[in-house]
Amino acid sequence: SQQGEEDPQALSIQEGENATMNCSYKTSINNLQWYRQNSGRGLVHLILIRSNEREKHSGRLRVTLDTSKKSSSLLITASRAADTASYFCATGSGYSTLTFGKGTMLLVSP
Amino acid sequence: GAVVSQHPSWVICKSGTSVKIECRSLDFQATTMFWYRQFPKQSLMLMATSNEGSKATYEQGVEKDKFLINHASLTLSTLTVTSAHPEDSSFYICSAVGQSTETQYFGPGTRLLVL
Numbered sequence: 001s002q003q004g005e006e007d008p009q010a011l012s013i014q015e016g017e018n019a020t021m022n023c024s025y026k027t028s029i030n031n032l033q034w035y036r037q038n039s040g041r042g043l044v045h046l047i048l049i050r051s052n053e054r055e056k057h058s059g060r061l062r063v064t065l066d067t068s069k070k071s072s073s074l075l076i077t078a079s080r081a082a083d084t085a086s087y088f089c090a091t092g093s094g095y096s097t098l099t100f101g102k103g104t105m106l107l108v109s110p
Numbered sequence: 111g112a113v114v115s116q117h118p119s120w121v122i123c124k125s126g127t128s129v130k131i132e133c134r135s136l137d138f139q140a141t142t143m144f145w146y147r148q149f150p151k152q153s154l155m156l157m158a159t160s161n162e163g164s165k166a167t168y169e170q171g172v173e174k175d176k177f178l179i180n181h182a183s184l185t186l187s188t189l190t191v192t193s194a195h196p197e198d199s200s201f202y203i204c205s206a207v208g209q210s211t212e213t214q215y216f217g218p219g220t221r222l223l224v225l
Contacts, residue, residue: 030212031212033212033213033214035216040201040219040221041218041219042114042116042203042216042217042218042219043154043203043205043216044216045213045214045215045216048212048213088153088154092212097144097156097159098144098156098214099156100153100154100155101153102152102153103153
């Protein structure tokens with residue numbers, strides 16, 4: 001069964017707005033990673049946050065991790081049309097192995 | 111850095127034929143490579159994990175004899191879909207992990223359509 005569950009399943013916003021996606025998981029993890037996938041393409045690694053970290057930033061991305069609630073959030077600030085994609089969280093519990101959630105489809109309209 | 115390529119990017123074949131997909135790490139040595147399949151609007155499902163020079167570890171429900179994986183070098187892994195059938199039509203994605211890293215770098219995927 002899949003470990004991560006993203007919420008919402010789909011999100012539609014206007015350019016310039018912030019987009020927040022959440023991910024919940026069930027078991028203990030070593031790290032949690034966020035990936036982006038454009039339609040019909042491979043995955044692009046966005047950010048990795050370890051289980052002993054609470055927050056991490058990368059450009060317009062901000063990721064938080066709450067291991068007590070087994071949840072993470074991805075915030076994209078000042079969104080752009082080019083941010084339109086599916087976003088997946090993936091949990092790492094063993095050596096290199098990742099378990100992916102179902103993803104959030106983000107649509108950013110100009 | 112950390113570029114992974116896949117070839118071919120798409121393939122259409124007749125039912126019963128075998129299809130080989132290559133996954134290459136272009137600028138790093140991949141100690142481990144992963145193969146996933148993804149159906150439309152669904153998440154990635156791990157099929158198998160392969161380490162260079164050893165047999166692949168398959169996930170439950172994935173047929174070893176149907177999906178042959180070879181990881182002959184630190185930069186190349188191949189997935190062969192043997193006797194492909196229409197239900198094997200899917201998007202196949204590989205990823206690679208280098209030494210001392212937790213990040214998986216993904217290839218662009220191969221879309222397989224079996225007629």
